[in-house]
Amino acid sequence: MSHALYSIKKYLEFLRKSTHLPRVHTPFVYLFLTKCLYDQQAHPAYSKLKTYRKSVITDNKLIEITDFGAGSRVFKDDLRKISELGKNAGATYKRMRLLYRVTAYFKPRHVLELGTSVGLATAAFGLAETGKITSVEGCEKIANVAKEKLLALKIPLLTLKNEQFSSFLDRKTEDFYDLVYFDGNHSQEATLHYFNALLPTVTSDTVLIFDDIYWSKGMTAAWEIIKEHPQVQLSIDCFWLGFVFFRKEEKKQHFKIRL
Template sequence: MYFQIKAYLQFLFKSQNQHGLHSPFVYELVTKCFYDKKDHKGYHLIKNYRNDLLRNKDLIEVTDFGAGSRVFKSNLRPVFSIAKNAGVTLHRAKLLYRLTKYLKIDKALELGTSLGIASSAIGANEGTELTTIEGCPETANIARKQFEKYQLNNITLRVNEFEPELDRLVQENHKFDLIYFDGNHQKQATLNYFEKLLPASHNDSVFIFDDIHWSAGMEEAWEEIKRHPKVQVTIDTFQWGLVFFRQEQVKQHFRIRL
């Protein structure tokens, strides 16, 4: 906890809002998407989906494949607690919805479905096809029921460990406009997934990494990703790190307050 507080204070000191942004692409993204205050129709679905989970008192046994939890001491957890403590917040879910809509995402990939709150934010854009991968059968089962209940038929859920699924996607030459990394908050795993999925990106793709300031290791992974020669623009919002490959732009890194 102390590490994250220190990291957040450093972020606040170095971050900015839309003023002084010298990249037209980033300026428009921030003003028209990040700071968009309109009430979008997809918000209703996302809020209901999340509230459903917050009312669910069922106990499930969670299988952790990543860095584990700082909140839970047992793998037997109530669904509402997972939604509250491990699921994406409503504020972030709305932003993910807006990003998917603003960037006109056709095909998206998510690593780490959990209960599917972030999935619902992407899938609330009916024109987006989402493939989401979850290693834990119990949380995946809850997500699948939720997708069916909310008629999110544009979401394909794959229950498996990440490595074999990513190998298959790359071998089949899939391309994604958006990839959301939220399944393993460890340095080497994050870098491995990034490298493995680079062939699945194109010039206008965006990669979104969750919890880039989770630990010293995750911050190191983020810095390595920023230095990668294929990466042109990055945006650090503290909770998320956004990566763009737009080769027509000069290499720039931004820290944006939300």
């Protein structure tokens, strides 16, 4: 079964099992759903996100990329338009708004993004202006595009690194991250490696966000292993994104939430 057919099958299953607002007795989850995920306010930053995304998806320059991940469903060669990367490999405008709200809600002091791509999610994290942002991109040509595009937003405390994820994570540092966004190598082995590499740094307040948890059987298997890990107390499956929390004061629970 192809990745695309697998995702469609899993989405139909998700629709049967998920709800918009389940009966939750955990104030933390209830407030996260009602004050953040379902927030309908028109935040001023949204217009900047839309402008940034337009600057990407209307840029038809060609670049030759190096794919260090699990490959692409869309692209068949390494010569790609920046506009196509934005439309097919970057965050949608809806997801950019969601990531902005999540960042503004939790106010992380340090965000780590694994997979800058052309900077669409990076812009969402940055415009929340809650603290430092470190974004890592393996492909030099794509990293250069993101660096050039993001200059227009003048995001404070943003560090862009052109480095493969494994070498970045395996290099021991004193850095701790309050929010981590995994959007790079969509394979089971790599995702679990990144998760395990970051476990020593997590606290009760750390938020992990996994992109495309139903991209393939391997990604779904990784998600199932992660959410059952003894240190994970809460998980929220929104199909395209999976949220993981380590709040020791909560009993272990898993939710499937339709956005």
